[in-house]
Amino acid sequence: MSRIPKYRHHKPSNRAIIELKGRQFPLGKYNSPESKEKYERVLAEYLHNGRKIPHWLDNKCQRLSITSLIADYFRHVKQQYENDGSEPPYVNNVKQATIILKSLYGSMPVNDFGPRCLKTVRNLMVDKGWRRKTVNTRVQIIIKMFKWGVSEEFVPVRVYQEIKTVEGLREGRTTAKESKKVLPVPLDLVNAVQPYVSRQIWAIIQLQLLTGARGGEILPMRACDLDMSDNEIWIYQPLDHKTAHLGKKRTIFLNPKAQEVIKPFLIGRPISKPLFSPRDAVLEHRHRKHSNRKTPMSCGNKPGSNRVDKPQKEPKEFYTRNTYRQAIVRACEKAFPLPRHLAKTKVKGRKGMRLQTKAEWHARIGPEGVKEVELWKEKHQWTPHQLRHTAGTQLREEYGIEMTREILGHSSPRMTEIYAESSHKNAVEIMKKFGS
Numbered sequence: 001m002s003r004i005p006k007y008r009h010h011k012p013s014n015r016a017i018i019e020l021k022g023r024q025f026p027l028g029k030y031n032s033p034e035s036k037e038k039y040e041r042v043l044a045e046y047l048h049n050g051r052k053i054p055h056w057l058d059n060k061c062q063r064l065s066i067t068s069l070i071a072d073y074f075r076h077v078k079q080q081y082e083n084d085g086s087e088p089p090y091v092n093n094v095k096q097a098t099i100i101l102k103s104l105y106g107s108m109p110v111n112d113f114g115p116r117c118l119k120t121v122r123n124l125m126v127d128k129g130w131r132r133k134t135v136n137t138r139v140q141i142i143i144k145m146f147k148w149g150v151s152e153e154f155v156p157v158r159v160y161q162e163i164k165t166v167e168g169l170r171e172g173r174t175t176a177k178e179s180k181k182v183l184p185v186p187l188d189l190v191n192a193v194q195p196y197v198s199r200q201i202w203a204i205i206q207l208q209l210l211t212g213a214r215g216g217e218i219l220p221m222r223a224c225d226l227d228m229s230d231n232e233i234w235i236y237q238p239l240d241h242k243t244a245h246l247g248k249k250r251t252i253f254l255n256p257k258a259q260e261v262i263k264p265f266l267i268g269r270p271i272s273k274p275l276f277s278p279r280d281a282v283l284e285h286r287h288r289k290h291s292n293r294k295t296p297m298s299c300g301n302k303p304g305s306n307r308v309d310k311p312q313k314e315p316k317e318f319y320t321r322n323t324y325r326q327a328i329v330r331a332c333e334k335a336f337p338l339p340r341h342l343a344k345t346k347v348k349g350r351k352g353m354r355l356q357t358k359a360e361w362h363a364r365i366g367p368e369g370v371k372e373v374e375l376w377k378e379k380h381q382w383t384p385h386q387l388r389h390t391a392g393t394q395l396r397e398e399y400g401i402e403m404t405r406e407i408l409g410h411s412s413p414r415m416t417e418i419y420a421e422s423s424h425k426n427a428v429e430i431m432k433k434f435g436s
Helices: 031-049 060-063 066-081 090-106 115-127 132-151 159-162 185-191 198-209 256-266 278-291 321-335 358-379 384-408 415-417 425-432
Strands: 008-010 013-022 023-029 232-237 252-254 346-349 352-355
Touching: 013 031, 066 090, 066 132, 090 115, 090 132, 115 132, 115 159, 132 159, 132 352, 185 384, 198 252, 198 256, 198 278, 198 321, 198 384, 232 256, 252 256, 321 384
Parallel strands: none
Antiparallel strands: 008 013, 013 023, 232 252, 346 352
């Protein structure tokens, strides 16, 4: 263990000092109550903050740069949010929000940052094609970072109060693009991907449709998290969810159909391990390929002979939000391949034929072709979050908005309005009869 810095006497000046990381800092007159009090304060802050010199003690830290503030805040965010080995969306949002800030004002002292600087960062976000709501969210993250800096005494209160006056971009009053509304996904598009995903991914998709849960709530499901005392309805309370940091509980109800989806994954699985594991999916895929092998065992590679000793990527014990989303996107690409004139083609390379790069592909199909590809993807590809909208819409049509709010775990019906697309069928039927 590292030694605890001591209260020392600097005899030539008769002052008390403390030595931190090879540097000496004066505390006042030796043996005075004020110097001893300052020693205790400096020592407590030094040890509590991971053996970092308190900024108010170090003259060099009084001109803290934006880059240093970003680094300190990112460490704080990772420590607060990364509790399961995955990277929550907020951590990635902090990365994205601070990239432009760092590129423009990285070397600037935090004391000199102001509203005009923040507006410049925001304008560059708009120029990069970011959506209006995304820009507002990222700007709020930057403001929140400065607020944290104030609480740590890295940033003057004045700086935070000034940048807080910057208002968000309003709809119709900015050149920023508007976000596309998330709509429910048709079930025929969902069913089309089943042959192209593992049984683990397909089970997660089914559970989202049957419960209306978020993908991130289903991914870490374990047997020990399930209350199976009632045969009709099981109760699942995920440890980590969107509002866990606010002290709220999330309850997901599993009906008999959802139970049938889960039961095969309970067999032979430790209760503390996630039910849906990419590692199991890879092993099942390899076993399936081996069972479908046509080459005799006496010819070609034997099982395990072409295995890499230290592969760059090993399958994890659980799916993350990104790997789950990527699995669905790839399945959509296989289930609904692009038309031949829009798809990538093979070209000659140094070592034979290779697939076109993105730049070569776009140059071949041209701007009109790129637009066609985007339209094709909009019609044939979907995301995990759309499954929640699909379930919310079905629940609202059958049971009303109050019960849907309870099942989806919303604190107010206003949030449910976003996730559950209202049905106009009844309104259409009424208007057909009205006035006739």
